[in-house]
Amino acid sequence: MALRDISKTSRHYRIIESIFVSMCNSKLFNDIAVQDENDWIVNHQSDEQTFNDWCKSYSVVKSTKSRICIQPIGDFSGPGQKLLSWLQSFCSAFYFGVQVAVLPPVSASKIGCKCRINPETRRCQLRATDIIDHLKQTRKPHALCTVAVTMIDLYPKESWNFVFGLASLTYGVGVFSFARYTDTFYRTPPAKESTENYMCSDITAKLLWRACKVMTHEIGHMFGIKHCVYHNCAMNGSNHLAESDRRAASLCPICLRKLQEALKFDLADRYGALVKFCEGSLTDSTTPLSEFADYGEWLKKALSFLESKQYKSQVGKRPR
Template sequence: MKRAFTDGGEYQAKIAPRSIDWLASHEEEGQSYREWLDSDPNLPGQGRRKLYILPLGDFDGTAPDLGKLQRYAEAYFYPMKVGLLPKEPDSAVKARSRVNRMSGKKQWNSRDILGWLPRQLPADGYAMLAVTMTDLFPDENWNFVFGQASIKNRVGIFSFARYHPSWSGGMVDENTEKLVLRRAAKILTHEMGHMFGIRHCIYHECNMNGANHLEEADSTPMHLCPVCLRKLQRASRGDPAARYARLAVFYGVNGLDEEKEWVEDREGEIRSAK
């Protein structure tokens, strides 16, 4: 298993940020594995080991497939189980709303939703992420926010609204569905990763990198670097090789060939090192 947490040249070091990128405007010192342990993260325990996805509001034809996202999360956080809860209608969401002056579209206040979500977490739930096609804003001074999470309460909310090219008048083609799935899968697992107390990564190009904009988020990989993977393995108690095998199946079924090849290589290296 040790091979899973060492870098044999498979991982790219974090590239220097451009002026518009996350690390150019956010001073982050990183979080080593030891620092993560010392932070006393709230880890899954007896009777509280399930992850949940809670859909909020209306979902149209531009939304990612929630069933696929559930299956992806179960592979990513193996051996933890992931439940897809019944959709909550707009009227049930306890949050202020406004119409964005630039897009002309409805937004919900993400901080309000974070305050409402802990009461929706099932008793056997370790953590829960709400997902929506409604755009979000954290306060009146912000144009929008992709999502927010509360590590203490193990809940989060994020919006898929801006992930489809049609949001900004972009072209839609045969690759759009795959693009939206990749974006949604990355943000789902990134935000769920924060539930385990994992901070943003500054060591490698990693799914736990911070992102200021969609182009930067698109440039990050779907995989975890060895530092962040070691944290997740300690929290989930999973076998990294078995995890990679399950991810390879998902990537293969959904045409994510580059990701499939990458995880198959990692699985082979871990198994050969035993």
């Protein structure tokens, strides 16, 4: 089974495992929708990572590191500064109990990152491997992981057209781009677009929704969580934007169990923090949150489910 058998001697352990099993059997989580033969799941249905598999491979569970670092690449002044603040708030709720720090932005030229103009889109692109090398050299010793974010398109090597992101799980670093998540990316670019004059445009609700989902997905890999094949889940793989948009923002019970084991958070408190983000109480009044409405309602249903299982009285305040 994907979750561990409920057989450990600790009563507390048996109770919390039973909660996750009940979540799997609830109506909270849907099956993965397949709409195209090019969908990621079509060719990866057997790529399981059970909870036991994860326990054997994940090495940071007992780590004393307690911070996620977000490294902006490029110009994030103006609207971009707000985007970073909103991403920080969402990430803090999603990875509940972990401090999330946004580092000062750095330019591509300052880190010696090679760039090119993509012959098809005519947009600037940064070589992702150069950014990964920079992150390896500058990663903070107290960081669980460091992820770079940029509004500039990426490519991994000359023979590739583009890549959404790239990571080194060994070093706990990664980089991903929001460029192709904007509505303006495929429009005609400026005549002399460069990494030095590229600025973050106005942040729409759709861009913020996509950015939050891809950021938490990629950071999930830093915790050793592989792509999910069990339910519609934040950790599902995707081969194209439409498939990424169908991906849920929530973690399924199997992936949530892995993260909860790593961070030891209270499930109800974590869901409560995410509800607060969706309702705007963790950010400012200008936050475009219309795309988060359905997710907020789902989170409330998840909280009601935990209440029906008397989660707080049975699990919430007891030591692990």
